[in-house]
Amino acid sequence: MREKIARFMQGRYGVDQFSNFLVMAAVVLMVLEMFIRIPLVRMIFNTVTLVLIVYAYVRILSKNINKRYAENETFMRYYGRFKNFAARKKAHMVQRRTHHIYKCPNCKQSIRVPKGKGRIAITCPRCKTEFIKRS
Numbered sequence: 001m002r003e004k005i006a007r008f009m010q011g012r013y014g015v016d017q018f019s020n021f022l023v024m025a026a027v028v029l030m031v032l033e034m035f036i037r038i039p040l041v042r043m044i045f046n047t048v049t050l051v052l053i054v055y056a057y058v059r060i061l062s063k064n065i066n067k068r069y070a071e072n073e074t075f076m077r078y079y080g081r082f083k084n085f086a087a088r089k090k091a092h093m094v095q096r097r098t099h100h101i102y103k104c105p106n107c108k109q110s111i112r113v114p115k116g117k118g119r120i121a122i123t124c125p126r127c128k129t130e131f132i133k134r135s
């Protein structure tokens with residue numbers, strides 16, 4: 001049996017991060033679907049879940065390895081960008097508690113200022129424009 005599977009998978013692409021992501025997305029949709037009462041929305045969720053799983057399997061069993069590899073590279077690039085974005089948002093949220101973030105009125109540079117110092121003059125580190133804000 002094992003040999004049969006190995007022979008079947010020979011020359012096929014196999015699992016990658018993009019396929020894992022597709023399957024994960026399908027699982028999330030399946031879980032969400034359990035909480036939905038509207039039949040039409042359930043049907044859409046079911047259809048998308050099915051499409052995701054079929055697409056994942058088509059990719060895993062594909063013999064066009066170069067193309068699948070390129071797809072995964074594209075996915076990883078977007079995923080990396082999203083991860084950066086999420087990390088920046090999170091860091092921002094943490095800083096919000098102790099700092100104000102102002103934008104320079106001249107060059108739009110973000111400037112971080114500690115909270116609770118009253119009226120202060122801020123000098124932009126990039127273009128040296130001075131502006132007054134309450135912190």
Ligand SMILES: [Zn+2]
Pocket residue numbers: 104105106107108109124125126127128129
């Ligand atoms: Zn500036």
